Every structure is written in structure tokens, then in C-alpha cells.
Amino acid sequence: MSTTIEDKIALFTKVLLERIEHEFEEKRQRLIEEYEREEKELKEEFQQKRKAALDEAVKQATLKKSQMESKAASECRLMLIKKRQEFIDRIVEKAKERARESLETEAYSDFLEKVLEQVTEQLAEEDEIVYVLTRHDISKFRAKITERLTRLRQGKAFRLEEGSDEMIGGVFAKTKEDHIQIDCTLASGIEDSRQLIGQLLAEKLYREEETDGEIR
Numbered sequence: 001m002s003t004t005i006e007d008k009i010a011l012f013t014k015v016l017l018e019r020i021e022h023e024f025e026e027k028r029q030r031l032i033e034e035y036e037r038e039e040k041e042l043k044e045e046f047q048q049k050r051k052a053a054l055d056e057a058v059k060q061a062t063l064k065k066s067q068m069e070s071k072a073a074s075e076c077r078l079m080l081i082k083k084r085q086e087f088i089d090r091i092v093e094k095a096k097e098r099a100r101e102s103l104e105t106e107a108y109s110d111f112l113e114k115v116l117e118q119v120t121e122q123l124a125e126e127d128e129i130v131y132v133l134t135r136h137d138i139s140k141f142r143a144k145i146t147e148r149l150t151r152l153r154q155g156k157a158f159r160l161e162e163g164s165d166e167m168i169g170g171v172f173a174k175t176k177e178d179h180i181q182i183d184c185t186l187a188s189g190i191e192d193s194r195q196l197i198g199q200l201l202a203e204k205l206y207r208e209e210e211t212d213g214e215i216r
Helices: 005-045 051-104 106-122 135-153 186-215
Strands: 128-133 157-162 170-175 181-185
Touching: 005 051, 005 186, 051 106, 051 186, 106 128, 106 135, 106 170, 106 181, 128 135, 135 157, 170 186, 181 186
Parallel strands: 128 157
Antiparallel strands: 128 170, 170 181
């Protein structure tokens, strides 16, 4: 049974959140114990003094404890945000690796043909379309692409340009004067998935926080 990116996201997030929560709980417990001890020592030291002075000391200790707990919670949140971004980067890079591996497959050839049809349809009224493709795609599919675009353009001008390998695959189409640009490259599609991955992680975190709040 294959593991989807969503499955990996769910598993990694669960492990990550459990570790962060464990570390936060340890920090919180240590702070509580430390400041409870300080509070007790203050009470013993100033028990003979006026009640007002003792109340002020206890108040300051409690405030300091609250501030330290808030700081610890903030540090944990920042650590979680950093780990989440690192995870998103790893998923995106893995997706790009898989995309590069797919360039020699029949599925990619079909994908490229469909993308060319889509952008050509969107720019059908333009006098000339420039199709920017990777060196790999131009080298491997030039004849097929040229034949297909000749039929699609029905006599209207078009030309192929070699783009950066960073595109991975797909096509970047534009009009002659760059008035219109359509980015249908694999790299662009994968980068656009960052928002979706971030949303999935944020939703997971929100659900975990809600559950934790109910337990507490």
C-alpha cells in the first residue's frame, strides 16, 4: 500500500507535535517547581514582616513565573513554526525529485501534450505564441511538439525557446511582447503546493491544540 504525501504529512506532524508538547510540558513543569519553591522560601523569609510586604513579594514571584511560562510557550511555538517550514521544504524538494524522475514516462508525455493544448487555447487569439520548454523536452519531443502545435495554431505563428532546467518540465507560454504570460511548469505547480501543505499542517496543529485544551 503506497504512502501519500498527505499520509507523510500526518505522520510527521503527529510525531513532531508530540515531541514539542513533551518538551513544552517538561519546561513548564520545571518552571512551576522552581517558582513554587521560590514562593515558599519567600513566605518563610518574610513571614515575620508585614503582610503587605509579603503579599507584594508573592505577587512579583507569581508574575515572574507567569512571564517565564509565557516565554517558554512562545519559544515552543517558534520552534514548531521553524520545524513546520523545514518539513514543507523537504516535501517540496521531494516532489521536485519525483517530478524529475517522471520526465521519461509516458504519463509525462501525455501531461506535456495536454498543457500545450491548454495554453494554446487560452492564447488562441494571439498572432504569435512563444513556448518556453526545458532542454530535455525540446531535445526529446521537438518533432512531436512542433507537429502538435502546427495543428493547434492553424497557420498562426509560434516558436519554441529553451528555458532553464529549473522549470523541471511543462511549459511557460508568452506572447511575443510578453504582454501575457502563462506559467504551467512543473516547478511552479510544486511551489504553489507550499500553501496547501502549510494549511494542512496548520489544521493539524489547530486540532491538536483544541484537543489539548479540552483535556486540560
